[in-house]
Structures are given as C-alpha cells and as structure tokens.
Amino acid sequence: MFAASLLLAGTLTAAAPSPDAPQPAADPPPNVLLICIDDLRPELASFGADWIESPNIDALAARGRAFHRHYVQAPTCGASRYALLTGNYGPAGNGALFQRARKLRENPEAVSPSLPAWFRRHGYTTVSVGKVSHHPGGRGGGNWDDDAQPEMPDSWDRHLMPTGPWQHPRGAMHGLANGEIRTNAGKMAVVQSTPGPDTTYPDGLTTDEALAQLDQLSEARTAEGTPFFLAVGLIRPHLPFGAPADDMTPYADATLPPTPHPEKPAGKTTWHGSGEFMKYDRFGRNPNEDPAFAEAVRKHYAACVTYADRLAGRLLDRLDEAGQRENTIVVLWGDHGWHLGEHAIWGKHALFEESLRSPLIVAYPGLPQPGEPSRAIVESIDLFPTLCDLAALPAPTGEDGEPFVDGQSLRPLLEDPAAEPPGGGSACAYTGRAETIRTDAYRLIAHRDGHLELYDHRTPEAETQNRAEAEPETAARLLARLRERLADR
Incomplete structure (x- = not known):
C-alpha cells in the first residue's frame, strides 16, 4: 500500500489548501521519521570510514539511499536547520528561524509554511523531540524554555525537550555527564568519557521521550489511521565531546587515519581560529601543536558518533x-560537518x-536498488519537496501554483541513484561574510569584499590551492551562477 502512495505522488498537482483545516494526504499516507544529528561528519562506515563504529546508521544505509555528496546551506546549526525546515536558502545566522517567526507574527500571509506545518496541514500529527530547530525544544527565552517564544509557530502539535538534571534546554545543549551545565566554557572540559547508561548525557533523555512519543503515535496510527511526522534531534557529537565510557571502548587502541591537509591555508581564505572549541578547558593543550591531544579529541568525537548511532x-x-517500518519514510540528516584538524580548524563555521x-540517508519500503549510494550533489533544501513527493502530498506551491521552496525533489535519485541530479548538480552555502557554490569539479567562495577562492577538486591539492587568478574565466562563470542561485536570499 505504501508503494501505491508513491505511485500517486507524481500525479498530485493540487494547489496549497486552506490552512484553516487539515487536509488528508494519500490513502494510506506514510509516516515520516526524521532523525537530525548535530555536527555529524560523513565519517561513518557506510560512507567509507572503516574505523568508525556506526552499525545502526550503516544498516539504515544498507536498506536506503545514502547521499555521499549532500551539502548543507550553512555551517552553523540555526541557518542549516532553517534551510531544512523551510526548503529555502535564507539568513546566515543561528537566529534565522526566530527571524522567520517574527515575520510570521507580523504578517502571516508573507511567510510560507514550514515542512512540518505543511504535513500538519495535510492531516499529520507533527511532533519534535530534542534539537530539531536551533534551540532544543524549539523555544526562546533566557533558558530556551519560554512557551510564548516558539521558534517555529504553527508547526508542531507537540515540541518537547526533556532536561532532567540539566534543568532547562540551554543547560542540556552544552551539558556534560549527570547534569553538569556550561556556565563558563573555559571551565567545562572539551572532552569527557563517564561510565553510565545512555541517560548519563542529555541525548539519552531525548531518546527515551522520543520512544514514548513513537509508541503513542504508532497506537494512534493503528487505531485511527492518523499518520505522523516525528522529528528527533540528537545533540551529540556537538561540543563538548562527552559520551558514555563504553562508547570510547572501540577507539582505545584504534589507529586513526592521518588528517588530510592539516596546515592553516595561506592567504585570505574561509579559515577561522576555532573560537568555540578553544574556549573550552583544553587542559592547557592545543591540538594543532600536540598530535597526541589531536588524536584524543578525534577519538572522543568518534565516541560521540557511536553514542548517537546507538540512540x-x-x-x-x-x-x-511498533509495526510501522512498512508505513514509514525514514530520513537521517546531519545538520553540517565539522573540522577535526583539516586546515588547522577544530569546528565548523567555514565554507x-x-x-x-x-x-x-533516505529509506522506505520498496526503494529500488536499496543500499546503492548516490554520488550526485544534493542539498538540504531538497528534502522538503522530496518528502512531499514520497508522501503523495501536494507539492509545496502557493495559490499561484509557484513553488515556495528553492529545493527540488530527490525522487529521481531515489528511484535510480545514477540519475541526473536536481539543480544542475551544484550546491550553495553561505555565512555572514561569504557565499560558496560547489560543483562536481570546483568550489568557488566569494567574499563580500570581492575576494575569490577557487578550488579544483580534481587535483590532489583540492581546497588548499586557490586557482582564482589562474582560472579567471572559471571563477567568473561560477560567480555568476552563484549570484543567480542566491539572488532571492
């Protein structure tokens, strides 16, 4: 029956329904389980890193479609999640979704529905648990727990963030074992490994609540036929790198591969000084100068990945x-990558x-060629139209029939991993200071002051040799393409 819904998806062209009442999706509509993992590099066994223990994510990749060249729209949590949850290029900062919320309050007609709002409008129960938008639990306020300040108004039937001994979402966001809260980053250890169960760290509580919600939603699906959209956000491997001690066991004696291009690049680049990482207690050590400490940090990061994988x-x-696998589209998404010493960076926030x-990774019953990865360049903004397509919901278009998302459905690549990629096979991203476009061969980074970086990924130097002056025509062509793609941002 789920396959029948997929077949119907290509024929639905209805305009956006009225927001006043839920509209039914195809019968029977599939559920959606979206798993968001913070700061997750594509350094997993299923993506080619054989020293990482990630059996559960690997099993999902084996029955789904792993996109090996998926790019986010911003190297920071808030702006990246804005792109995922709206399907649009948008503001660069972590306050992007709160900016959208303010606009929605001022003029609801001027703001298009979010991904969960669109599913909610079409008869789904929508629930988020943990860090799905920028703030865990999706609220503002001093401790990120003010119900009067939703990050995504009109999107969730329930948006939850259990905090336990961490007291509030802000405490859990940077929490270490057994309720330790960051009050001063310099006093909190950058790495930690404490014996105990999953609930030793905040993501264990998030998972327990998500399991309870999944049971409740599954019962409603069985009894009433109500489909659900459940989004679960895990914080690890976000800083600080703390995970249960058992998750360090696989890495105690592991031999790590060498870090590629670990030197700070010459000239003006998108490089930064790893400010967030360096503010933590590093025990007086700098990983750029201390290979043993660099290896220890990498192993603790890996332990956090294994912890997130188990959850x-x-x-x-x-x-x-719960008997819902055959009725459910599963998406596992990393909100951006993270540098572990490449370019002498320990953090994100670079291009x-x-x-x-x-x-x-996208998985659902009946997926052709399960386990065969796609190497097409795709973007986070593509997930909104993809999920509508797979769930046989109307495409995300307004009353004028025009799409209100910048992304395109990945369904052709789900049906055939060798198909032509959407969007011409390129991906765009941005910070507050620069923008970038990635094509199959090149990356161009354009700074606000006009400085350009051009890197050729067909060469061993990759993103270490700026070729903008040597290839001005290529740089100009990609710059024009970048400006066109981001013209409405």
Whole structure:
C-alpha cells in the first residue's frame, strides 16, 4: 500500500489548501521519521570510514539511499536547520528561524509554511523531540524554555525537550555527564568519557521521550489511521565531546587515519581560529601543536558518533517493534560537518568541504536498488519537496501554483541513484561574510569584499590551492551562477 502512495505522488498537482483545516494526504499516507544529528561528519562506515563504529546508521544505509555528496546551506546549526525546515536558502545566522517567526507574527500571509506545518496541514500529527530547530525544544527565552517564544509557530502539535538534571534546554545543549551545565566554557572540559547508561548525557533523555512519543503515535496510527511526522534531534557529537565510557571502548587502541591537509591555508581564505572549541578547558593543550591531544579529541568525537548511532538504532528498532517500518519514510540528516584538524580548524563555521558536507540517508519500503549510494550533489533544501513527493502530498506551491521552496525533489535519485541530479548538480552555502557554490569539479567562495577562492577538486591539492587568478574565466562563470542561485536570499 505504501508503494501505491508513491505511485500517486507524481500525479498530485493540487494547489496549497486552506490552512484553516487539515487536509488528508494519500490513502494510506506514510509516516515520516526524521532523525537530525548535530555536527555529524560523513565519517561513518557506510560512507567509507572503516574505523568508525556506526552499525545502526550503516544498516539504515544498507536498506536506503545514502547521499555521499549532500551539502548543507550553512555551517552553523540555526541557518542549516532553517534551510531544512523551510526548503529555502535564507539568513546566515543561528537566529534565522526566530527571524522567520517574527515575520510570521507580523504578517502571516508573507511567510510560507514550514515542512512540518505543511504535513500538519495535510492531516499529520507533527511532533519534535530534542534539537530539531536551533534551540532544543524549539523555544526562546533566557533558558530556551519560554512557551510564548516558539521558534517555529504553527508547526508542531507537540515540541518537547526533556532536561532532567540539566534543568532547562540551554543547560542540556552544552551539558556534560549527570547534569553538569556550561556556565563558563573555559571551565567545562572539551572532552569527557563517564561510565553510565545512555541517560548519563542529555541525548539519552531525548531518546527515551522520543520512544514514548513513537509508541503513542504508532497506537494512534493503528487505531485511527492518523499518520505522523516525528522529528528527533540528537545533540551529540556537538561540543563538548562527552559520551558514555563504553562508547570510547572501540577507539582505545584504534589507529586513526592521518588528517588530510592539516596546515592553516595561506592567504585570505574561509579559515577561522576555532573560537568555540578553544574556549573550552583544553587542559592547557592545543591540538594543532600536540598530535597526541589531536588524536584524543578525534577519538572522543568518534565516541560521540557511536553514542548517537546507538540512540538512532533504538529509534529504528522501536519503529519495527511498533509495526510501522512498512508505513514509514525514514530520513537521517546531519545538520553540517565539522573540522577535526583539516586546515588547522577544530569546528565548523567555514565554507570548506569539511564544514558543509554531511550524511543524508533516505529509506522506505520498496526503494529500488536499496543500499546503492548516490554520488550526485544534493542539498538540504531538497528534502522538503522530496518528502512531499514520497508522501503523495501536494507539492509545496502557493495559490499561484509557484513553488515556495528553492529545493527540488530527490525522487529521481531515489528511484535510480545514477540519475541526473536536481539543480544542475551544484550546491550553495553561505555565512555572514561569504557565499560558496560547489560543483562536481570546483568550489568557488566569494567574499563580500570581492575576494575569490577557487578550488579544483580534481587535483590532489583540492581546497588548499586557490586557482582564482589562474582560472579567471572559471571563477567568473561560477560567480555568476552563484549570484543567480542566491539572488532571492
């Protein structure tokens, strides 16, 4: 029956319905389980990193479609999640969704529906648990727990963030073991490994609540036929790199591959000084000068990935136990990458490959060629129209029939991983200071002051040799393409 819904998707062209009442999707509509993981590099076994323990994500990739060249729209949490949840290029900062919320309050007609709002409008129960938008739980205020300041108005039936001993969402966001809260980053350890269960760290509580919500939603689906859109956001491997001690076990004696191009690049680049990382307690050590400490940081990051993988596995197992796998589209998405010493960066916030490339996996029953990855360049903004397409919902268009998203459906690549990519096979991203476009061969970075960086990924130097002066015609051509793509941002 789920496959029948997919077949119907290509024939639905209805305009946006009235927001006043939920509209039914195809019968029977599939559920959606969206798993968001913070700061997740595509350094997983299923993406080619054989030293990482990620069995649950790998199993999902084996039955789904892993997109090995998925790029986010911004190397920071808030702006990247804005792109995912609206399908649009947008503001560059972490306050992007709050800016949208203000506009929505001032003039609802001027703001298009979010991804969960669109599904809610079409009869879905929408629930978020954990860090799905920028703030865990999706609220503003001093401790990010003010119900009067929703980050995504009119989007969720329930938006939840259990905090336990971490007291509030802000405490959980940067929490270490057993309720330790960051009051001063310089006093909080940058890495930690504490014995205990999953709930030793905040993501364990998030997962427990998500499992309870999944049970409740599955019961409603079985009893009443109500489809659900459940989004679960795991914080790890975000800083600080703390995970249960058992998750460090696989890495105690592991041999790590060398870090590619670990030197600070010459000239003006998108490089930055790893400010967030360097503010933590580093025990008087600098990973750029201390190879042993650099290796320790990498291993603790890996432990956080293994921790997040196990929690994702618990969600996927419960989906099976609830009998909902055959009715559900599963998406696993990393909100951006993270540098572990490449270009001498320990963090994100740059427009290099390591900051912008992250894992994306889509799985559903009846997927052709399961386990075969796609190497097409795709973007986070493509997920909104893709999920509408797969769920047989009307395309995200306004009353004038024009799309209100910048992304395009990835359904052709889901049906055939060798198909032509949408959007001409390029991806755009931005910070407050520069913008970039990635094509199959090149990355161009354009700074606001006119300075250009051009990197040729067909060469061993990749993003270490600026070729803008040597290839001015290529730089000009890509700059024009970049400006056209981001003209309405």
